Each structure stands twice: as structure tokens, then as C-alpha cells.
Amino acid sequence: MKKIRSIVALVLLAASMSSCATVFGGPVTEYQRTKPVAGQPQRQVRAGALIADILLFWPGAIVDFATGAIYKPQPKTSQTPTQTTTNQPTGK
Numbered sequence: 001m002k003k004i005r006s007i008v009a010l011v012l013l014a015a016s017m018s019s020c021a022t023v024f025g026g027p028v029t030e031y032q033r034t035k036p037v038a039g040q041p042q043r044q045v046r047a048g049a050l051i052a053d054i055l056l057f058w059p060g061a062i063v064d065f066a067t068g069a070i071y072k073p074q075p076k077t078s079q080t081p082t083q084t085t086t087n088q089p090t091g092k
Contacts (some may be wrong), residue, residue: 019060021049021069028067031074043071 022028025046034040051072053061064070 011028017062019067019069020052020056021046021064022060022067025049025069026073028069029073032068032071046072 034042049064050061053064053070063067
């Protein structure tokens with residue numbers, strides 16, 4: 001019985017010490033890892049993951065910021081291929 005309690009306590013401790021965005025946020029992309037250079041828009045933070053990190057175990061927020069998992073993935077833009085027309089002279 002004591003062994004089961006210690007295992008349950010260890011699992012609960014490990015779960016509370018984990019960083020939410022790293023565990024539940026999915027794979028970290030290159031966009032999330034690289035810091036924006038001057039002139040580029042800043043990356044947006046996942047508010048839910050930040051609040052969960054602060055409420056559950058605040059050092060988890062440090063892990064999330066260090067790994068880049070706390071940042072939102074790159075927004076998907078709908079790019080439609082544009083057709084370019086050239087003005088070529090007609091042979092007349």
C-alpha cells in the first residue's frame with residue numbers, strides 16, 4: 001500500500017511540475033524556436049498555457065519559454081497562386 005501511494009505521489013508531482021505548453025502544445029516548430037529580428041512582428045504567447053503554468057507550477061513557464069513551446073505556431077496564410085500576365089506584342 002505504501003508503494004502505491006509513493007508511486008501515485010510521484011506521478012502527481014511530476015505532472016504538476018511539467019510545463020503545459022511543452023506537454024500539450026504539440027511539436028515545436030522552427031518558427032517558435034527562432035527569435036524575431038528587428039523589424040519583424042513579435043511572436044504571440046499562448047495565453048491558456050501561460051495561465052496554466054503560473055497556476056500549476058510557475059517554473060514550468062520558464063521551461064516553456066526556453067523551448068519556445070509557449071509561443072503560438074506560425075499563422076497559416078491562405079496564399080492563392082496569382083497569374084501573371086505579360087504584355088507581349090502581337091505580331092500584327
